[in-house]
Amino acid sequence: xTSTLELGVTGMTCANCVNRVERALKNVDGVLDASVxxxxxxxTVQYLPSAVSPGQLKAAVRESGYDVLETA
Ligand code: 9UX
Numbered sequence: 379x380t381s382t383l384e385l386g387v388t389g390m391t392c393a394n395c396v397n398r399v400e401r402a403l404k405n406v407d408g409v410l411d412a413s414v415x416x417x418x419x420x421x422t423v424q425y426l427p428s429a430v431s432p433g434q435l436k437a438a439v440r441e442s443g444y445d446v447l448e449t450a
Contacts, residue, residue, distance in 0.1 A: 380410060383432050385421045386447030387414065387439055395444065402442035406430055 390396055396414045399421060403412035408429025414421045423435055436446045 379427065380424055381427045383421075383423045383425065383435055385423065385436060385439060387419055387421050387444050388447065389444040390414070390416055390419065392416075398442050399439055399444055402438045403435060406434065406438050409435070 387399055390399065393416065396416050399414045400412050403409050403414075403421065403423055406425075408426040410424040410426065412421060412423045421439065425435065439446045
């Protein structure tokens with residue numbers, strides 16, 4: 379079973395920021411794919427809910443140095 383999570387991510391100002399967030403998410407066990415859109419400030423994450431929780435995904439983004447919007 380795969381789930382999709384959409385997160386608002388703020389604080390990204392260049393393409394390297396996008397890469398950092400994508401890499402942080404993809405490095406989490408249970409994440410199948412992650413893509414980040416700089417213009418919309420949104421991350422889309424495909425993940426296995428049996429392996430990782432939305433809270434852990436948010437934490438991974440925060441640990442990479444960016445802010446996650448709780449509204450997402
Ligand atoms: Mo670009 Mo983002 O130089 O923290 S990597 S601004």
